[in-house]
Amino acid sequence: MTRKSRPYSLPSILPFLLVLIPFPLLLYLPMAHSTSTQLPLPAPALENQNLFKNYVVRFREYRMADDHSAYLAENLQSFQGWRWIERKNLASSFPTDFAVLEIGDGLRGELIQEIERLGRVKDVFVDSSYSRSLFFDGGGKSGFLDEKKRDGKIFTSMSFDEGEVRGRGPVVNDSLRLERKLMAERSQVTSLFGAERLWALGFTGVKVKMAVFDTGIRANHPHFRNIKERTNWTNEDTLNDNLGHGTFVAGVVAGENKECLGFAPDTEIYAFRVFTDAQVSYTSWFLDAFNYAIATNMDVLNLSIGGPDFLDLPFVEKVWELTANNIIMVSAIGNDGPLYGTLNNPADQSDVIGVGGIDYNDHIASFSSRGMSTWELPHGYGRVKPDVVAYGRDIMGSKITTGCKSLSGTSVASPVVAGAICLLVSVIPEGARKDILNPASMKQALVEGATKLSGPNIYEQGAGKLNLWNSYEILKSYKPRATIFPSVLDYEDCPYMWPFCRQSLYANSMPVIFNATILNGMGVIGFVDSPPTWHPFDDVSNLLSISFTYSDVIWPWTGFLALHMQIKEEGAQFSGVISGRVMVKVRSPPRHGESATRISTCSLYLKLMVSPTPPRSKRVLLGPIS
Structure with a gap:
């Protein structure tokens, strides 16, 4: 049976709702601002400038900004109280698909409705912002502390932790913590992941274009051999990093100082300054960048930023467009742990490689955000995230001008993975990279090569810890294919498969829903032509009734596959294990120079625990804490 609509089901997400209850709600407060010089289009001289707000107007096609401006001016002649905001940056030399308008409070609703009626206009959204402030505490540490939350993107906080090692909890042995700290000081993060093995083979990130979206970087920084371009997308007249966040991130990727080595020192660094010195940014700045x-x-793009606002559609859909153009995006999963359902966007998007943080004991860092993704919760299920985890505590990286320092946070873990990816990209000959490498194939190499950690569950660690050499072995012989992530749902694999491994199936219960991601390394677009099929391994496994919701169209590079699982009534007295495979056939159009459609069959292995149906009065005891 196949259902294309997404059902609403509560039992399968009950454990997540329980842990989400204390999670504080965020208040979205859009903030007006001006990006640059304003064109003299009609606008009243209102006394209170706070009555103006900036809006992103998205168009259905790319045209030069002057063309869009003339179109709006011609069609909005009868309206006052708005004006065009000119964006003077490098993107203005190219066609654009959006405009920024300043709109007064007077007839705002009526004007926005009129704009959205125009044939060339797709929609209108508030130009969102977010702000943070730098703090220093008395213990010699400093970091980025929330000042006032608004909808939009932030860079995930780092803690400057140079003198103290924080264990997982009070039971951690002091001598063990000291030993781990000394190991961290003696070892580069590149050594912990075995980057030297790839360096010895001659792979150092040559001809890889790495975009660092952050706070910028200073020219002629001694730790970098290949800063290709610095661009500024803010309303400040500087290209320099005055905070240290962007420099540190770039250093983890491509630094060459022997005390704080990066993974791919020959990578070409393109520094996109998208945050001001006041740590403020806007959706429109990101769209232009x-x-x-x-x-x-660009080949790879790192975003050590995030926010809970996956409904910021201009940002989300631009990320889709960016990955559809074969740019591998890596993003920090967020520092909002240890509660579940605290993923940050864009790391929670299936086309983005979302990175969580661990310490040197291979424990999930307390700050690292946890899955499941919350996009799908109204429909009864969420996706597995993060994709992988990497060291994010006490990592050495570059200071603003010279020297090294130690930082912690998923802002650190993300460039660890991004740097590793730059190294892996350079493994593929330059002429073949775009044919083999894409956001899906790189994620396949990372999740299939990752080392599963003992202890954390799948919504804490994803596929596990980055394993650079395993991913290299996968990529060097990679053939385009489609796969399912995760590829296994095993109720006997506990605690990794929590909460599923804590709730056995039984007849007459509500369906258990599990949502997997289809990764299509064959092409940016793919199709599931026929419903997924269930292939039991034995007769008793026919007791499983399973139906699916899934993506008919897989774009960009990824889709979803949701399993709705119940035990048939004839299995009411059965106790044991049901196993089998779910099979899905994916096809993609032939690439340039090919004539045959690309086809791949991917599978998801199931091993489910089943118990006899309990009396109704006792069923509540068979929940996730039993």
């Missing part, structure tokens, strides 16, 4: 990254053919 993303468009420029697409126009200049």
